[in-house]
Amino acid sequence: MAEPPLPTPRLEATLRVDEERLPDILRRSIDFGCRPVVTKQDDGTVTLPIIATASQLEELREAGYSVQLIETPGGIDYGVGQGDRFDGGRTAPRGFGEKTGR
């Protein structure tokens, strides 16, 4: 079976806006993560990370927002298991907590 086409790659960026413009930016259809992570800066601005396509980032720049691209570290292995370490249910996982008072 042929692989389904993949979505357009998206980039990570940090938006910097004046605090009073925050509601405006939250109205835009942008991926802010599960919830927006807004950080107040000393200069009265706020920053928030976003995920967007290159064209979306360009639109934001044209609208006057400060957009700083985040260089995603390449080659990181976040580590997803290969195969099945629990052997189809014949092996049970062990918890990470320390068992006490046995």
Added chain:
Amino acid sequence: MTYLNVVEVESALAGLAAAYPTLCQLVSLPNPTIEGRSTHALQIGDVSADAVLFTACAHAREWGGAEICIYFAADLLEAYTAHAGVAYGGKSFSASTVRRIVDNLNVVVYPCVNPDGRAFDQLHDALWRKNRNPASSGGDPNRVGVDINRNHDFLWDFRADFAPGATSTGTLASDDPGSDLFHGTAAESEPETRNVRWLLDTYRFTRWYVDIHSYTGDLLYSWGDDLNQSDDTTMNFRNPGWNGQRGVPGGYAEYIPAADLTTAQGAAQRVVDAINAVHGGHYVSLQSVSLWGSPGAVTYPTSGASDDYAYSRHFADCIKGRVFAFTLEFGYATSDFRTSFHPPWPDMQQIVLEIDAGMFELCAAAAPSFRWPWIVLFRRLWPWQIWDPLARFLDPIVRQILGAVRSRAQGSQR
């Protein structure tokens, strides 16, 4: 160690069910995913007891929720069997607490609500959020999928239910399939959403529900559509008179009984304190709609979210039990999204310890030290097929009588 792939999530649950057959059982969810995957939950303890439900990975890229649930279940079962307590860094639970949880509570964990999305994200590193339903995409890969956490039956029709100012908010929900917040073609249109509802329906004594997400280091309590208020009972999500006015500052605020708010805030703080006790973290609890710690400064209204749906059920249907519902956002923002959503595994292991301590704390708070035998018998034997229709029939009559009594009492006071 590494993150679990979707096959391993299922086989881990099967492994626990096989290793502890007298303490837990594998529960098959009725709705296979769009890509044909069947999923399971693990039910631990007595099904006739009050239940605590944990779900995770509704959002595909938030990988660690599955591991949090599975290793929590493993700790609980292992400690109970060994007559042991459990310690997570600076937070510990005694053997008697573990025993009380398993003996007097029904703990249900559903580690991977959205396995299609998880498999896609783990394969393609796409920062994918939604499920993989292509029905509304028109063949465009950028328009595939529905956001499960905007697909629940709570103020789902956001264009009618919310104020125009809120509907333009990029965080509320979207009817554009190209958006990460696409809410589907109808409430509960997605099999993943229906599976969560099925768990709430099936475990009718569910009293607590936590939907695990990442990442902002928050524990969020209801409501998520607007600010809370406890004065005006008519200002609520069921009242169509308030349609078109929700989700913007001023005017509408969602009714929550004062006692419920106190209970929800107290439980949230207790869980947060337990999480922070593990490694000295800085998780906070706040109302779901609040973006900042101070309520109302900048709000983040949501439509069709799981926590609001779970808590709203008993208002909407008299036979549903009251479920105190929360969204837990594990982890913290790092320098980039990928590391925030799925931290390197050694960091994730530390997060698992923290959140598992919070889950234990909630269960410890929920588990009674004693249950009346007649209540246990009542719950096991009561014919709900007869009682539920009868209760629905009697509810408006009882409400009418109570209302008449109340207004007569108020009249005689004047």
